[in-house]
Amino acid sequence: MDEVLLEMSAITKRFPGVKALQDVSLAVRRGEIHAICGENGAGKSTLMKVLSGVYPTGSYTGEIVFGGKPVHFNGIRDSESVGIVIIHQELALVPYLSIAENIFLGNERRGRGGLIDWNRTNAEAGALLKSVGLEENPVSPVIQLGVGKQQLVEIAKALSKDVRLLILDEPTAALNDIDSAHLLDLLRQLRDRGITCIMISHKLNELIAVADSTTILRDGRVVETLDMRSGQVTREQIIRSMVGRDLDSMYPERVSAPGEEVLRIEDWTVWHPVQDRKVVDGASLNVRAGEVVGIAGLMGAGRTELAMSLFGRSYGRDIGGRLIMHGKQVRARTVAEAIQNGIAYATEDRKRYGLNLIADVRANVSAAALTKLARAGWVNSHEEIKVAEQSRRDMNIKTPSVMDAVGNLSGGNQQKVVLSKWLFADPDVLILDEPTRGIDVGAKFEIYTIVNRLVAQGKAVIFISSELPELLGMCDRIYALSAGRITGELPAGQATQENLMALMTKEKELSG
Template sequence: MTTILQMQGITKTFPGVIALDDVNLSVAEGEIHALVGENGAGKSTLMKVLSGVYPHGSYDGVIEFKGEECRFSGIADSEKRGIIIIHQELALVPLLSIAENIFLGNERAAGGVIDWHETFSRTRELLAKVGLKESPQTRVTELGLGKQQLVEIAKALSKEVKLLILDEPTSSLNETDSEALLKLLLEFKAAGISSILISHKLNEISKVADTITVLRDGAAVSTLDAKGSAVSEADIIRDMVGRSLNDRYPPRSPQIGETIFEVKNWTAHHPQHSERKVCDDVSFHVKAGEVVGIAGLMGAGRTELAMSLFGKSYGTNISGTVEMHGRPVDVSTVNRAISAGICYATEDRKTFGLVLDDTIRRNIPLANLDGIANGIVIDEHRELDVARDYRERIRIKCSSTAQEVVNLSGGNQQKVVLAKWLFAGPEVLILDEPTRGIDVGAKYEIYAIIAELAKTGKAIVVISSEMPELLGITDRIYVMNEGRFVGEMPTSDASQEKIMSLIIRSGHRN
């Protein structure tokens, strides 16, 4: 096969850190090349070098594309050559139409006037290629995440893409949308378009990748040929983390005590569409030392349930009771929920869980400022001691507690979120997608923290879209569909098939 991309000797440093160390990467024309590694391994940095986010001169090494050396000074330069990157956080403007988003900055115009006929006609052609039937005039905000991802790909096609880079494209998608996206990549491959796929979902990589390059600590440690025979996940994980993970989940011997947390007849309505119930008469309980999972498809109402319980931060016309140790508690505000011993780690850590442009030291005490204050004055020595303590306890990898959270890997950002809530001293910890966008090595560390918290008698609720994760770390599972709990089972009796069967049967009844 003809080589379309050759990156040789790529080295990129930041103050005090070697982010990429003499990395070589070769991509063939019409292949799907997977790039895997732990958070912080250098995957995104390498792609930013390739796409011109880090311009020529800010790194050492050579990039050749279609046989010519490239010295990109910005993204516009790489896009002109047909190298298009789609980031994990989609870059669409929600209130603009699909057509306006696809041609934003690349308008179909003559004499300074947009040709809407050509714009809509071309948009329809592009949407057909990615399997979307929506009108070009549909606003992006009206689309689900899966369809928004397809709009991003249609936008890439409008720029005559030769090499498509996708950074965690399925991290926020349900199983159906993920399958559709992978199928589309295979169609692009058949059409001669090359793709670089960054993903933590090793099962998806195994389905579509021709070649797999593994990065670890800024270096390319292996390149695996996946065309001839299947590459085992165990081999990929060993190269990623530098050791074998024989068991993906830490062993536990649960010591389950009395019921700590109980929710009775909880109902919440949609904040904009008040006639629609997002939680419908939900009741459940969690015991001391127990890890309880909530399974369900995207849109089942799991996050809405968690947020409505946590200070009624989501929903309207909320009713029902919350009890701690058999007594009703007030959860009408976030502060009151925290005071009652309930904490919630959001699924969207970057938007709601952290102050990204502030330091680890200042993020960790945010939910319990009284714990580092003398009266109304923050004790900076106490603040530093707390940050250092949690850095050691849950092994946050950082240069110091003065490092800004935005510069941490996803797994270490999630550890800062956990540290923040642990310092608040909860009895009940609700974890919403706690390992989303995190590599297998960091996932194991998060699971170990959850196991340790359960061992100390905390009551833990885990919401996850990854059923193997729920089956691996919980003691009991509730199944949610369309705002209602439709089943409950001990994890020892659970399986992915049983969970999906409950969801499908409940859907038929509705």
């Protein structure tokens, strides 16, 4: 256990205008789970891309020693050839290929004449699936699997490559509690089989539960490496090292002073776009100016479907019910109409729906309200830059220039760009769907502060989150959603995790 498998020494990596890593040194013991954590932009993913060859030898300075030998990687294939496999946060599976085809993609099992031996392929895939706790048929298309099972397929794919060091970047970010617990159990099993794991995560409770060692990065440097086996490391200790200060409260204080009603929905019903079932069933709720209203619900409860259907009917079919803004019924049948009526929606999937990752910060900030900057059909580029620069300062977006691509920013800074886009549109109601998913505690606090600033200006906010402590810390009132129906409403002062969970599971209990 104490034999060192990996040593990274004095790793320094620069991008234009940014030193992402500075003299980073890291040692990982054979057969351990080694966690890496830090704020967004601390350099975690960059360090792992150096290790896996995504950033090849020569693009950084420093030395990597693996298995006692210096190594030089010019690409992913080089690192995989010695047993280092990385699983990125965005899964790299081909949805319409079978599970077996995905597992052996680029590493095909061939027979006579160089043709693929499908019997061997499916048999080996079945054995690998069983080793990660899946019973699915290996010929099933990956698209039929949920995110949790797709994550396990990625691990099975890594095991097919005789992995010695498995790197997982935010492996539980998109998983529910049950899938997360199963994945952590699997990592423990891999450790028992002698496979070393490096795990990047913002979920500190998971790190404390599963990691043997934790290295903390801040601003591209190693702050410290903690021995987790003692059982003495606390969440607060990790947070203090990550952000360089104590977070006395996870949630900034706010004086609640709700004003007049801004939005109300009555008997809102949404049908699944393909299946013959309701995903939102007769929901009614309201939100007032200067108020944060939470929506709690388990996976599949219909939270995102409700939000997207309100935002210009961008999800679902046969949508019924009344949408009332400032006391008057309105029709928001398209996204453009929703924006015109003062409704904005910050999606839970910022990379896919919220941002244009290859465009610069400037273009993303102005995207939802270009008409504000247009004269005679032409966008005033000078004004566009000025607006983006103002957002960069106000939102503390860490980027050398607003002309940099959004895809180069950390997750927390990308989320600030999403918020900047909608703030420039100046909505009356801002729907935030999982606004802090996949970002660190320091960036979360900044997002919370921005939300409080908005409600202080009289905006109405609908806040959707899978984290009950977050809803309790941020909201004035919380609605519980179960199987598409609103099962209760609680003021923040009366809400607890226990009574919210009771409401969130109420429909299942009634029907089950």
